[in-house]
Amino acid sequence: MTVQPQPLGSEAGQALRAEPIEGLRHEVNLLGSLLGDVLREQGGEALYDLVERARRATIAARTTGRVAERLRELQERFSRLSDEDLFGIVRAFGIFFHLINLAEQHHRVRTLRQRERMEPALHESIEAALVALRDRGLPPDTVAKVLGELLVFPVFTAHPSEPRRRTVLQRLAALARSIQQLDDPRLSPRERDWLLERLREEITLLWQTAETRVARPTPLDEVRSNIAILVGPVYDVVPLLRRALERALQRSYPELVGREWPVPVRLATWVGGDRDGNPSVTAAVTEATARLLREAIVRRYRDEVVELRRALSVSARVRPASETLLDRIDRERERLNLAPVRAWADEPYRRFLGLIEERLRRTEAGEFGGYFTPEEFLDDLRLIADSLESGKGLRIARGRVADLIARVRVFGFHLAELEIRQDAARHREALAELFALDGVSNYLERTSDDREALVLQRLAGKPFGFPRGALSPETREVLETFEAIVRIQRFNGERACHTVIVSMTSETADVLGTLLLAREAGLVDCYTNKAWSRIDVVPLFEQIAELDNCGAIVERLLSLPFYREIVASRGDHLEVMVGYSDSNKDGGYVSSNWRIYRAQEQLARAASRYGVTLRIFHGRGGAIGRGGGPMGRAIRSRPMAARTPVLKVTEQGEVIFTRYSEPAIGLRHWEQMIHALVQSVLGEPEPPVPTEWLSTMERLASLSQAAYEELVKGHPEFVAYFTTATPFPELATLNLASRPVARRAGSDGTVRFADLRAIPWVFSWTQSRVNLPGWYGLGTALERVVEERGAEILRSMYRNWPFFETLIDNAQISLGTAELTVASLYAQLAEYPELFERIAAEYERTVRLVLTITGQVELLERSPVLSRLVKLRNPYVDVLHLAQIELLRRYRQLAADSEGRRARLLDAIHHSINAIAAGLQTTG
Structure with missing residues (x-):
């Protein structure tokens, strides 16, 4: 929680500089004091006094019970201020809140650590969930089955709800690092003074940095901001989650510890792939995004391999490596045409990690000898782990080596799965043009049943195959998007880009038509014995009428032999997305939430009837009006039929920075979701809703x-x-x-x-x-x-x-x-x-x-x-x-x-x- 700060630059705040910082109250007062120093330096005493008078006036308004009257009085005073004075007030209070938010974030981490020291199992953690299952007597096999299916699947989006520039976020991150150091009891008075001066410097930089952009960011600007989070704090969270799961098993189900459990998280992104209403996102942008994602994660792996090479100084004179590893070193060195490294003559792990580093460099550069797939990289890392374990290095193998293995399993060479989103109307317009060129007119004016019949008939025939020059720019762009998916999959594997979300889906032809368009690029085939697809077409139901009808639409799709074969080719997994934001705007808060609840029931029944595994993708935002609110509570409030151990959900705007800028908070966020998923699936059964x-x-x-x-x-x-x-x-x-x-x-x-x-x-x-x-x-x-x-x-x-x-x-x-x-x-x-x-x-x-x-x-x-x-x-x-x-x-x-x-x-x-x-x- 936050606390009432002292006046900016007050004596109370000044006095704290000579004392250790203890808790949030002292941090808030200290940061207010430092901001007061900066305000005096940058705006003079006049600005400082103006800010203080405004602060005291609104506090008085709230404490005297005359809020409306006092605010109107202050409004009248503000009407007489200059533009520059108003701007100064805005800047001062805005920066104050940035500082307080950082202090609260740090306090949250500090509180989590204190609670972990005090509680047998931290509330809403993985450990708490598994201990509760053990106390109820659930057998290990039951728990193991759920752990094998457990999945938290955040999807990072670039929706316009993060108003702060990336530069400002970087300044705040630097401030956060300095605030964390305030807790260090080892600081000498001199070091403490230096730290306080660094904080004043960072606050001054924030004051002199414009918080708003002079130009609208491009999609690739958004991609780079997204990558900074993914290869930064998110990358750091993954091994923490692996270790949290292992610790929880050791304390609850030790008989399950020996297995290699996957880290229960997958990552995806819409940034660079979401073209719904955004003409700036083109096929070229999507391909560039995939390249940037790959380059970023391979570069991050190289950095970690270098660190691992420095750490694994195991000498063959003390503990020999396995013959398999030594043979691999010789073969790889010859294949890569590299001379032996004499400095590491008796350090085989360093020699092998040096070769891995070179292969990653070639992977990034696209040269001969690089890794073709992340599985090849994983094989090399597992070879290191196996050799270490066989040489009494089990603890080493299950430390940083296992952390890197966990990361590669999560991030691959794609960093995050790049998902494509497009409005159903754009696909309909493209199909109308293709059908018209083929002699079938009025596609858009036909009934939904007629459109379904037309698309199915065409799927049974040959592709349209019209030359691109004969098509409008809009239709060309739609088809080029699917061609971009083909190139991304060829370049980085199917996992890198295989999901196409069709927003505003309202009929079966919206899904079938997307498959028809994808067939033009060779992503779908209907000529073999069984139809197959290399993409998942995900209908997005996001308005009231569509949510009411989504169960019938999916059931109709699954009843079609062609579509059922397509789903079978995708492992009998079916993904459907429900949208909170547009349904709320369409029908209001209560109707939106109820329709989504009933939609989940309908979708679960349809999937069960046709024997497919359903994954519901929740398009939630940060605010309550967009599906926000406590995530754990949202998971537990799902209808019984839809309570699976999987949650795929969007992470949007400022929520991304709030949840992932600090690894400890990111870990807590994922653990709370996993706790809720486990409890919702294996918790005490609830009676049917009357x-x-x-x-x-x-x-x-x-x-x-x-x-x-x-x-x-x-x-x-x-x-x-x-x-x-x-x-x-x-x-x-x-x-x-x-x-x-x-x-x-x-x-x-x-x-x-x-x-x-x-x-x-x-x-x-x-x-x-x-x-x-x-x-x-x-x-x-x-x-x-x-x-x-x-x-x-x-x-x-x-x-x-x-x-x-x-x-x-x-x-x-x-x-x-x-x-x-x-x-x-x-x-x-x-x-x-x-x-x-x-x-x-x-x-x-x-x-x-x-x-x-x-x-x-x-x-x-x-x-x-x-x-x-x-x-x-x-x-x-x-x-x-x-x-x-x-x-x-x-x-x-x-x-x-x-x-x-x-x-x-x-x-x-x-x-x-x-x-x-x-x-x-x-x-x-």
């Missing part, structure tokens, strides 16, 4: 969706209100990512609700403290159901049904972190006050009903750490909101010909967006 609860939930979803649609789709001025009562238009100009914030806009720049992308939709409501996508419609639905059926049934559902408990508690997070007093100030930027009144009334209704059902006096009563965090941060975020509102008002009222001032104001607004995101620790 029919009455199901019908009540259906009623809630229907009522909630109606209330939501009446507001966002029924009110003719709602989009105009949204785009003026939030910073959405200015957020659209913030160079967050290579993908635009809306699919298309009118000629006058207006945007339709249907074209708003879900991420900036949620981001904007978060900035204005409404959090509407995380709760709107719930209150109306609960009130009606209480009138119809009474409150007790809802209380019983909350106490006894994990899904409903999660639904209500996640809404609590959205409600508890919303701030309607602040939101009312944003509403003054817009017309149509009745819209805010309606939103505010639904908020009050929802809070009242949630408290009734949960039996609480106030929101987040059972989440005291989060509740305290929100209350402590609110005064500081209030300052940023008031500054942003004033900046928005000035910017929007300024004449278009005032280019210089408009640019400066817009830059200040962009920084305020970053600062508020840091203060709330969420974007969208």
Whole structure:
């Protein structure tokens, strides 16, 4: 949790410099003090005093109970400040929150270590899960079966919800390293002074670094940022997870320790492959991405092999290596045409690792003698491990050598599986053109059944085979994407790129048509005895109607002999994706969550009926309105039919930095997911959900969706209100990512609700403290159901049904972190006050009903750490909101010909967006 900091640069903070730092409170005060020093140096006493007056004013507003009145008074004072003063306030509080977030992250790691020392098995760890199974008497074979299937499968995306530049993230990482050193009790007074001076230096660098980009990043910029995380902290987490699993087995099921268990994680990425609505992602970009991923991981392996070579100084005079290893050294040296290394004459492992290093260099350069597959690399590493074990070096073999083996098994030569995503509409348009050239017109205007029949008929015949010059650029690009997959697989193996996600899937022809397009590149074959495919076509169901119908679509597909053969060629594994963001935007919070729950049941039944193994891919975001919330709780709230020991899930935007920038936190994140997966599959069985609860939930979803649609789709001025009562238009100009914030806009720049992308939709409501996508419609639905059926049934559902408990508690997070007093100030930027009144009334209704059902006096009563965090941060975020509102008002009222001032104001607004995101620790 966070703590109330002292004034920036206060004497209390200054006094701490001579004392050891103990805990989060001291770190926060110290960092505030150091920031105060920098503010005085960079902005002078005037800026420092302005920041302090604003801070004291908002604290007083929150502690006197006169929040609305005091905030309006401060808003009036802000209206008289210069643009430069407002910008200075934004920068000061934004950097303050960056520092506090780092301190909290460090405190979390410190707390985890303390708990590990105190608890027999750390809560929600792998060890805790297996010990619980042992205590219940589950036999080793049962546990072994689940461990063999267990898989955490994060997919890293480049969705535009990380507003900070990579440069800023690097500056924060440097600060984090210095903050960690504050805990070192061995620091002398002189070393401590040096460390504090380094912190001032880093804070000064952060102050003098612009937090926003001057240009929108390209897809390859995003790829490089993604790679930095993958070959950095994620690479470091993998062996930690291997060791955590081994330790857990030793303490719970020692009879299973001797087996070589795979690290239960796979990695994928959409960065460089997601072309849904992003014209910048082309086939050439996707191929370049695959090359960059390969180069990065091979280079990382070389670095580790060099470190391993330095470490494995085992002498043949002390412990000879195996004859097999010695023979391999001689053969490889001759094959690579290398002279013997005299310096390592009696150190065979160093000689062999030197050869491995040379082979990796040639692999990276594409020269003769490199590794063709990662399996060849693994064979060499296992040969080292076997030789060490045979020579009483078991402990060495199971240390760093085993760590590298684990990494190669996870990362291969591809680093992360590169997944392709494209909108079903683009594929339909390409098929329409191909069919038209083949003499079949009106493909798009036909019924879905007609399209399915046409595609199946064509699959039974020959490929279209039209020359590329005869096709439109759009259709050429679609086909070139599949050709790029062929080249990537040829270059780096099928594992490197084999998943094609079809977003907005609404019918069987969307899946079958994708296979037909892939056949043009030779990825699918229908002429042999059995149809086969070298790709997995994954339908993505992400709107309410499609989620309702997804079970029928998949069942129809599996009933087709051709498609069933395709699935059989993929090992009888079927992957289907469900989308949280667009379904929430389409039908609201309650309806989206319920439809996804029912969709999982439908999909599981269809897969079971046709004997295929189903993997549901969850397209979750960081915010509650996009499927966010505690991951463990989400896993346990899955329907019984869909509780498999596998979780594939997107990791998006700022969530990636939060979860993976520190290896200890990354390990904790994976362990918590694994704990929840094991418990959900092997935990105490739950009774079937009563029919009455199901019908009540259906009623809630229907009522909630109606209330939501009446507001966002029924009110003719709602989009105009949204785009003026939030910073959405200015957020659209913030160079967050290579993908635009809306699919298309009118000629006058207006945007339709249907074209708003879900991420900036949620981001904007978060900035204005409404959090509407995380709760709107719930209150109306609960009130009606209480009138119809009474409150007790809802209380019983909350106490006894994990899904409903999660639904209500996640809404609590959205409600508890919303701030309607602040939101009312944003509403003054817009017309149509009745819209805010309606939103505010639904908020009050929802809070009242949630408290009734949960039996609480106030929101987040059972989440005291989060509740305290929100209350402590609110005064500081209030300052940023008031500054942003004033900046928005000035910017929007300024004449278009005032280019210089408009640019400066817009830059200040962009920084305020970053600062508020840091203060709330969420974007969208």
